[in-house]
Amino acid sequence: RKEVEQDPGPFNVPEGATVAFNCTYSNSASQSFFWYRQDCRKEPKLLMSVYSSGNEDGRFTAQLNRASQYISLLIRDSKLSDSATYLCVVRPSGGYNKLIFGAGTRLAVHP
């Protein structure tokens, strides 16, 4: 079983749609959680951290459910520029900044 699992997609949605991505992780001792964004043929970049209480950044909302070991990302009012691959990332316990990356969920927003 992969440590971080995501639906690979692609999710094809029209502009203005709301789309949700889910992610599960296997290590219950994981301490920190993130969503990274990766544009085609580019490097990953941090989109947002995920907190237990849930957090929002503009059109993006991230949720964490530690009991179910489940992370979600909600994008409202999708824009063409949101088209990218979204990587679910987990930091297990440990002495250095090790991150475990999911394989990513691809989003394509069309006019």
Place this chain on the structure above:
Amino acid sequence: NAGVTQTPKFRVLKTGQSMTLLCAQDMNHEYMYWYRQDPGMGLRLIHYSVGEGTTAKGEVPDGYNVSRLKKQNFLLGLESAAPSQTSVYFCASSAQREFTYEQYFGPGTRLTVT
């Protein structure tokens, strides 16, 4: 501020050839990492370094060696390239500060081994 840079951007090798990938960061970060990214696999950690002069194995270290002689540079070596090492290689760095875990990535090196 360049952030993290990687050299070269593209390379084609023949089986058995060797090469070195160079990563440089100008953010004074302590930690540096080398990943490979393959379709459907996500980023996998090859080697990492927690400071100048130190290196450690990650998830998929076989066939690779690394060196961190200077804090700002992290080199990844392939001594005898194999087709299974065809991949996109990303270098990353992060600060050694509590509650600061963001990794900053370079633009990647696309390597093809024939």
